[in-house]
Amino acid sequence: MLGVVSAPAASAAAPDITVKATLDSATLEMGRVTALHVEVFGTIDATDSTATAVALQIPDSLKSVIEVAGITEPEVTNLGNGRARILRDIIIQSFDSGMYTIPPVLYFADDSAYRSNETILKVYPVAVDSLTTINDYSDVVAPNRQLLDYLPDWMVKWGWWALLAVVIIAAAIYIYIRKRKGAAIIPAAPVKKEDPVDAALRQLGELREEKLCQRGEEKTYYTRLTDILRIYLHDRFGINAMEMTSTQIRRALSSHNATRMSTDLMSRILEMADFVKFAKVRPLPEDNVAVMNEAVKFVDDTRPAAAPEPPAPDSTDASPDSNESTTKQTKS
Secondary structure, three states: OOOOOEOOOOOOOOOOOEEEEEEOOOEEEOOOEEEEEEEEEEEOOOOOHHHHOEEEOOOOOOOOOEEEEEEOOOEEEEEEOOEEEEEEEEEEEEOOOEEEEEOOEEEEEOOEEEEOOOEEEEEEOOOOOOHHHOOOOOOOOOOOOOHHHHOOHHHHHHHHHHHHHHHHHHHHHHHHHHHHOOOOOOOOOOOOOOOHHHHHHHHHHHHHHHOOHHHOOHHHHHHHHHHHHHHHHHHHHOOOHHHOOHHHHHHHHHOOOOOHHHHHHHHHHHHHHHHHHHOOOOOOHHHHHHHHHHHHHHHHHOOOOOOOOOOOOOOOOOOHHHHHHHHHHHHO
């Protein structure tokens, strides 16, 4: 750091103001910047914004090699008794190598200018490699072209907008057609319906596990059991049993080939259910179990018959060709 405190050169009105200038570094690489620190001490009104002005006036002989790049905001410290300290940095830059004397920094207060000391700055040139490290020009390399590079400029500029317009128009037409048909805009995914036999057996098993009869809810038990069987008859045979009386259900089962043999099972179930629901009869526990077993048996008995497997070929049957060859061998 270089810097010498000098007495004010102008204005005898405030002889106790001193200005000090120091360089952040006495040496500087050409083209880089450094800070010139300016400190002002003395009787200064810290509240007056105009009492912090400093300036570095570069003479014409140095303007081509030294330039003021900027100046920082003042940092004011109140020392008491009307005295203060002002700190500011002047950022300078050099563009040529050599030893330079930087002129004093001027501090302005009360229409007077106070000078700082001069500073010395040495600027050294940038290290440059020798010519042996300079490489020849590279060969021409083909650019990495993409699909958009082969399209005309107008298509690249407006193509995405055109594609977006086509998508919007197609979506509007699709929505219009769906609404006109009264269909949903987004079709619901098809739900695979459970096999009637599997559904009935599953629901009967769930009803058995609830143990409603053990809690005295026989009416609910028989109502749900008959509803399961009525839905099964509708899904399995197309019999609208939910809208039929017990007598109509028996008649429909008797006239259907697949259910004629199991009509007695359904008759006993419906008869017991009617006693419980309408005559308010409380059946015995074994009766409740028997009705459940009969319901399961009815569903099992009316299960669709499995398709017969094709008969396996009889290995003992000989083909005509084999018989003919056997005959020829016997004759020979």
